[in-house]
Amino acid sequence: xxxxxxxxLALDLTGVFAFALNxxxxxxxxxxxxVVGVVTLGIITALGGGIVRDVFLDSLPPATFSDxxxxxxxxxxxxxxxxxxxxxxxxxxxxxxxxxxxxxxxxVAGAIKALSxxxxxxxxxxxxxxxxxxxxxxxxxLIGRIPVVLRSELYAIPALVGALVxxxxxxxxxxxxxxxxxxAVLCFVVRMVGVHYGLHAPAPxxxxxxxx
Amino acid sequence: xxxxxxxxLALDLTGVFAFALNxxxxxxxxxxxxVVGVVTLGIITALGGGIVRDVFLDSLPPATFSDxxxxxxxxxxxxxxxxxxxxxxxxxxxxxxxxxxxxxxxxVAGAIKALSxxxxxxxxxxxxxxxxxxxxxxxxxLIGRIPVVLRSELYAIPALVGALVxxxxxxxxxxxxxxxxxxAVLCFVVRMVGVHYGLHAPAPxxxxxxxx
Amino acid sequence: xxxxxxxxLALDLTGVFAFALNxxxxxxxxxxxxVVGVVTLGIITALGGGIVRDVFLDSLPPATFSDxxxxxxxxxxxxxxxxxxxxxxxxxxxxxxxxxxxxxxxxVAGAIKALSxxxxxxxxxxxxxxxxxxxxxxxxxLIGRIPVVLRSELYAIPALVGALVxxxxxxxxxxxxxxxxxxAVLCFVVRMVGVHYGLHAPAPxxxxxxxx
Numbered sequence: 001x002x003x004x005x006x007x008x009l010a011l012d013l014t015g016v017f018a019f020a021l022n023x024x025x026x027x028x029x030x031x032x033x034x035v036v037g038v039v040t041l042g043i044i045t046a047l048g049g050g051i052v053r054d055v056f057l058d059s060l061p062p063a064t065f066s067d068x069x070x071x072x073x074x075x076x077x078x079x080x081x082x083x084x085x086x087x088x089x090x091x092x093x094x095x096x097x098x099x100x101x102x103x104x105x106x107x108v109a110g111a112i113k114a115l116s117x118x119x120x121x122x123x124x125x126x127x128x129x130x131x132x133x134x135x136x137x138x139x140x141x142l143i144g145r146i147p148v149v150l151r152s153e154l155y156a157i158p159a160l161v162g163a164l165v166x167x168x169x170x171x172x173x174x175x176x177x178x179x180x181x182x183x184a185v186l187c188f189v190v191r192m193v194g195v196h197y198g199l200h201a202p203a204p205x206x207x208x209x210x211x212x
Numbered sequence: 213x214x215x216x217x218x219x220x221l222a223l224d225l226t227g228v229f230a231f232a233l234n235x236x237x238x239x240x241x242x243x244x245x246x247v248v249g250v251v252t253l254g255i256i257t258a259l260g261g262g263i264v265r266d267v268f269l270d271s272l273p274p275a276t277f278s279d280x281x282x283x284x285x286x287x288x289x290x291x292x293x294x295x296x297x298x299x300x301x302x303x304x305x306x307x308x309x310x311x312x313x314x315x316x317x318x319x320v321a322g323a324i325k326a327l328s329x330x331x332x333x334x335x336x337x338x339x340x341x342x343x344x345x346x347x348x349x350x351x352x353x354l355i356g357r358i359p360v361v362l363r364s365e366l367y368a369i370p371a372l373v374g375a376l377v378x379x380x381x382x383x384x385x386x387x388x389x390x391x392x393x394x395x396a397v398l399c400f401v402v403r404m405v406g407v408h409y410g411l412h413a414p415a416p417x418x419x420x421x422x423x424x
Numbered sequence: 425x426x427x428x429x430x431x432x433l434a435l436d437l438t439g440v441f442a443f444a445l446n447x448x449x450x451x452x453x454x455x456x457x458x459v460v461g462v463v464t465l466g467i468i469t470a471l472g473g474g475i476v477r478d479v480f481l482d483s484l485p486p487a488t489f490s491d492x493x494x495x496x497x498x499x500x501x502x503x504x505x506x507x508x509x510x511x512x513x514x515x516x517x518x519x520x521x522x523x524x525x526x527x528x529x530x531x532v533a534g535a536i537k538a539l540s541x542x543x544x545x546x547x548x549x550x551x552x553x554x555x556x557x558x559x560x561x562x563x564x565x566l567i568g569r570i571p572v573v574l575r576s577e578l579y580a581i582p583a584l585v586g587a588l589v590x591x592x593x594x595x596x597x598x599x600x601x602x603x604x605x606x607x608a609v610l611c612f613v614v615r616m617v618g619v620h621y622g623l624h625a626p627a628p629x630x631x632x633x634x635x636x
Contacts, residue, residue: 201459
């Protein structure tokens, strides 16, 4: 997929908006923050994963930070959450779906960028997942809780699956657009199935079951 | 402003000393630490913001880490805090003023460096603020509390204002020295007025007011 | 020491395995995590210090992330901890010794790499210690506790001592292999003596003594 095409840009910015909105809402619910904190955490949730990926790829300055459109969309999503946060409770389902869409787009886009910069196969899969979950992880660290992605829910696994499908199929010679669509759709489906049925990744043997 | 001039160096090292002292004192008060922890956190508070900025600007290795004078001054400020920590309580007002001076110097110096490396306008303002508040944010994460800058007080806002003044006036053609002085003085005044009157940035609508 | 020699690689991968195992075990004991969390934290403990060092040295992409053997060994150590975690309690002493060996190897290897990339003397010592303690620090931040290295035990100090010996002796003209062996052995001995006698680094004057 041409990462400079208008379609790619539109999809990517949709993911940024979704992550900023959801990231800022999570921050508001968990911690007592002011407007600087909410907008900062929304932007970090939206752009943090891509920035970490770009550090690992030596692709600095980070692309999403240099491009004012990403900053503007991330700030807009965060401000919507700041202003309307207490009225968005009824929109939980659409927001979860939008977040899953962002997860899928970021996992695939992150893996594409890693491959284009000659990362290895395993590294591209990992960096796809890092792009998808890195921002939320930074947000959780900043608001003082153990990152959700480390302890419950199927969140990192769909991102790894989506990136893996993209990487394996393109390495086998598949054209990039169907590979990207396939990886993103699979990631989205796994994530939404996990949310619907309350699935979790396996815990260590002998770990207590309650609260999980 | 010539960032290699002796005046700039003296001002910058003053900011480093102030941040190291204040950062180490905060760390001592909040967490139970040993000498390694206090000095490490003082150095991180003093140099962390500039290091994060340099990662974003692809200006590695980080300037303040490579220059032994910055490391030495940061270590000295931290050691003063370690040794005299319990006797510095009566010096709260001077320390707050010194910290505000550091905030102002770092916001302006960070924005100048970003502009000199061809960052965009919005990016230069953000990186000025990141330079000013990044070190304290890293320290707060390491001692397990939600960064003060995200939840209360006017701390990020004066830094953003100072960096904005510097960036806008120099982009409009103003000479750099008065632009830098103007930005730094405005940042310092806004910060000290905020401290004096106990001002906070706005919280999300509907958020509880107590404890703020 | 030739960092590309088979001996160096074998020692380095031993350190990676030890850190991944110990890091994942610590994560399991402190926080409730799933398999993604345990493996992620094991890998971060094993590779995080070297990655931070490589950012500071502008040696990106990070060497240990690009080399699949490091990723594979780190993942293997983490999976062993995940599967056998609750049965490894009787192995505490060997695991502590293995961790001390990893600390020693990483401190010396980190300082060697820093010197080879023209870092200053103080910077090379600091980066040796960062290589050794950085991964565990990142893990502790992610599981929500104040990094052990900042608050108790002799952990950073042996790493600093080992790196210092390596840097000073090689700067004075000693051949690298005995300098590295000397630094690593001294680090290991100081660490194990500290563990055996329960030694701590000094706390700030006036700090409460209990719980230390």
